[in-house]
Amino acid sequence: MTGAPRVPAAPRAERRPHRREHHGRVFVDDYEWLRDKDAPATREYLEAENAYTDAMTAGQKPLEDEVYEEIRSRVKETDMSVPVRAAGWWYFSRTSEGLSYARHCRVPVPREFVADPGDPAGWVPPEVSPGVELPGEQMLLDGNAEAEGHEYFALGAFSVSHDGRVLAWATDTEGDERYTLRFRSLDPDYTAPDEEISGIAAGVTWSRDGQYVFYVTVDEAWRPDTVWRHRLGTTRDDDDEVFHEPDESYWIGVGETRSEKYLQIAAGSKITTEVWCLDSADPAGEFWCVRPREEGVEYDVEHAVVGGLDRFLITHNAGSPNFAVVEAPAGPVDRDFRELDPLVPHRDDVRVEGVDAFARVLVLGYREQALPRFSLMPLDPASTAGVEAYSVFTPVEFDEELFTSGPGSNPEWDAPVLRFGFGSFVTPGRIYSLALATGERTLLREQEVLGGYDPAGYVQRRDWATAGDGTLVPISLVMAVDTAARIDAGEKVPTLLYGYGSYETSIDPAFSVARLSLLDRGMAYAVAHVRGGGEMGRLWYEQGKTLTKRNTFTDFVDCARHLVDTGLTAPDRLVAEGGSAGGLLMGAVANLAPDLFVGIQAVVPFVDPLTSILMPELPLTVIEWDEWGDPLHSQEVYDYMASYAPYENIEAKDYPAILAVTSLNDTRVLYVEPAKWVARLRAVSTSADSAERPVLLRCEMSAGHGGVSGRYERWRQTAFEYAWTVRTAGAG
Template sequence: MDKNLPQTAKVESERIFHGDVFVDSYEWLRDRESEEVLSYLRAENDYTARVTADQEPLRETIFQEIKSRVLETDLSVPTRVGDWWYFTRTIEGEQYPVYCRVAALTEGSVEERFTPPQVEPEQTLSGEEVLLDCNDFARDLDFFSLGSFQPSLSGELLTFGVDDSGSERYRQYFKDLTTGELLDDHLDNIFSGAYLTPDAAGLVYSLVDDSWRPYEVRLHTIGSTEADRVLFTEKDPALWLESSLSEDRSHLVLTSYSSEYTEVRLLALDALEEPARLVIDKKQRIQYGVEPITIGGESYLLIQHDHEALNSELVLAPYPAGESFEDYRTRWLPVMPHRSDVRIEGFALTADHLVVTARQDTTVKVFLTELNQLSSLLASESAAGLDFSEPAGFFEEIYTTSVMSTSIDSPVVRILYTSWVTPTQIFDYFPRSESLNLRRETPVLGGYNPGDYTAYRMWAPARDGEMIPLSIIHRADLDLETEHPLFQHGYGSYEVSMDPYFSVARLSLLDRGVIYAVAHIRGGGELGRDWYQQGKKLKKINTFTDFIDSTDFLSQRRWVDANRIVIEGGSAGGLLMGAVANMAPEKYRAVIAEVPFVDALTTILDPDLPLSALEWEEWGNPIEDQQVYQYMKSYSPYENIRPVTYPAIVAITSFNDTRVLYVEPAKWIAKLRETVTADTPVPLLKIEMDGGHGGGSGRYTRWKETAWSYAFALTHLLPDAPK
């Protein structure tokens, strides 16, 4: 054993549930205030740095490759709010963006008024104002993350939040844009997502409880010293509370939700003293979202729901009048009826169109219909729904589209388009003229040619007969008659889909002959709600076996070297990494587990830990249900480490992570070292002492973190390659 390996004390504690006694020797590492714990974590960092020191030249090479491909003086496409265009610039050598604005045209044609100004790197526009230079603000901070950033409609006030530790708790500031001065008024320890009321007189914000659950929405009158008004408190510990401003700016929408059901309340902005109006009681166990809309002077609701509609449908409903759900349901008119092959994911409003995003054959698409068709629907009371159209112009086999922004003040739909090989493109779509205007394509320096790479779909058979979609990405000139190393990524939880996206950093793997594969396993949302439900609660193990079956399928291809496969996943994907490493350690050369949820059962068994109660709808409640307890214990990585040979493993975590506490990977690595056979490479722990769930802050920091992980992977995928 390496004499420099940090020594982890064993202090036995017992966890007893349902008659089962689990002895845990490393729970003492949870005490983040302990100097012994801090010293141990620092020693782990030092050890990891020493034993991977030979990878430093490769890390630096990859970092420079990333840096050389990125336009460091990059900028965003301006977004119109009121009579201003808002945008960001980045500056070479600086970590964070600079937020700016210029005045917009208020006269002219629709195209003239809603065509953003052409912003060029290092060229200041006439009348350009700097609203917030995040680099100046973060200069003396170890960590910086910008939360909500919102100018008022009038353009006279700005609010923004700052997290300076990675804890995802923010200080909210207010800036007078007419004078350029910060107001003395500010709020501390609030949750992300705060926003201004339409008149900019108040700020609506959320608080979190000790378990990091957003539970209360309040209204702060800007400049006032009076106590903030509590608008709603969610007392159910299994529900997360969020709020938003309705798109027509008439209501606050208060949404209490879990992964399985929702409860929405509406609070009219002109009657904040009145109780919020409940739309559908949570007892109905329906997952839904609501948007108020006025048609012909009458109030209605657009409701996206899953009642007898697994993949959701969109309906037009009257404003609720306190009737029973059964009676209320009879008055709904389908706008986009349920389809078994299409998963409705969201909707939004423009000045004259309804915009729906829906997933079909794993791909999210954008659909539109004119708002005046809702009046026709009311008149006809048809159950067939409305006709929708799609913007033309997206032709790749697998790609991602998403609606970036809409506004009831604008006829434009801003759409993001990307794929595994196409850098992000931003379009403005004018539905009236069916005009799709490319506003920007993210530049990739160094002569990048998308034709040099290829991405396509394959389908891997699962052991129970399901077919698992895979995304395969590699250089187009790769010789598929010979074997190549494989980097396989997965997630598979919370109905989160691993949609195609372009990555400059990924090129450093592809250009070295590595095949990159994403396994779209059950528990994700790529194939609709049922695909998600087949990978949660008492079916969670499908997530892990799908990933292994995907590996088996790929390793049987003649172009994959089955002895050189590295896998990677983060957060719930880190749970996947730990479970797969226990179940099939012989199949992998190395495992990269980022902020990994590897002590899942211990966490879920403690309702006072961050997010635990909220997670019961995802994993089940092992406190009350013995079957859930035993099932989770059967796959939780920490409990299932075996005395066999494991691949090389690194757990990468952050000390201030509030979602997956650092203690989980710390315990996991310690127990791995205690249990695995002597020929297993020493498992490593790398901990960012100033970071949060997303690691450190700043773009250069993130590039270095990616370079670290890729160098670790390439060391095992291409052991004979020059560093």
């Protein structure tokens, strides 16, 4: 048609049939050749996809720039965090306008407060002003200087020794989550050794004496499998292997109890854990096992001091699907957890998430009615050891329908105050200090939103969709007041429906500056809390994994239908979004109910799960068998996964507009999955080449699973995705 915009030709990946056969089932994969990351043809294809996406989204560039400027204008670019007290110092970070990364700093706590740690006045953080240096301020690490010359930069560790003299820090400049550990002296009277340890996993743990650090390395499948002990001043060749996990279904991690009394190694699969401890006063000693692993039993261990005696508080699921807390003398446990003294009994309607133990109080984290909450139990230091030493957990209450709450940064075990956080879809994140002696709350900081943000201009609420089997599925909603009024008047509004639904991960109510650019354009934002997540407890998760995984997808479809049937939106105004395992959800939904959505955005999407889970040599595959099942050895699992795998179930029908976003250096969900998915959609679907429903792939060539690094780059990426969403949903 004369005057119609010209649609550029979409890339067409060459078809190179690759036969895959398991359990007598054959699948011919035309695009498996894209797995060769270094092949020129693969790079050419990805670059062609990026060029096509740029061309197809060129018209949204003014909107993208507008959204980017909105995000930037609402953020206080020159800012600082609330200082956190630890070992005689106040630690905080500064950000500066025009710089992508934070500078990490500290100032000393006044001597009189160090001498009397029980004085509540000593726990009032100093006033830190943007751009104004405090007396005695010391910059520990400048992320901008460290990132210079690198397209990607991420910190994997930032840990100061207990005596405050040495910083251990680790960086990744590729996006592959493999870090290089270095040390830096923070004391002019001490010279830190010039040492470098490369190829480690994220995180390090110091010994109490500051002589050792413990770190983790990975195997060929990039599974954290070995804990090492490094003594400062020695070479890596001298490091001791203190723990190795040979079982390919287990990860390991190293840390310490909050009291710093015990170093800990945790080994865990998706369904089983095992904890090893070592008295931190003996960092060169041997770790001992708290209780040997038992398949299907998960537990963690916290250390408390009650009546002057060391106790272990153990959160476990032995006979308690939603977990319970028991207590025992500190040391190896030779009894079933169910035989130990109960502290928090199991409840069908409350998911216990763990206990933090301080000198003065226990903090219980739990989840009720799809909301994260916490409660407090004071400890009486005059009491004798045992159950009688405990009182009652008291919930910390808030006055919003939807919210997220929980303890914040509290590194000091004997502090007279507890720092906690609170926020919601409409309330910017807050940090409070709670006086343990009086219960008085002090607001330390509320996230500042520039430009006159008024929470009264927005509303949030909870809806419930009915799944096909009668299960009620919670939906969280947030929108502008004006948008709610339009819905009440019978108008169907553009809506973004987000979902995840795997690994017992919960998507909790939280404020987002960037999201305002959607809400202020008349969009509603909804979260479908589908089975497979953890919002409604352990059974909620169990009903959306392995051979019940399809509940995750049908729940999301039922939530979308609920929004349509209740008159909030319409299929031509509804966009779905999910990332990683939530990207698998997006791919499955695209096949199940393409007519319900005008667009689907899939970020680093796990859309070729069967191929990946059949390859134990790939990073993390064996670990994933507890989540998805083992199709390599089970025909039942193979057939079940084949029934929903997005890549394999693409059909010759119209699909919504699709935007897939991936990263070349992602080690969790390889770029090849969305690349193959897009290639097959183009070849099979009947709508992929249309200007109205294009299938787009954007591959970041210098990024990892979390996308690009640097806040400005992340804002730009968000602006691109939001501009696509706004245009696709037809928002104003």
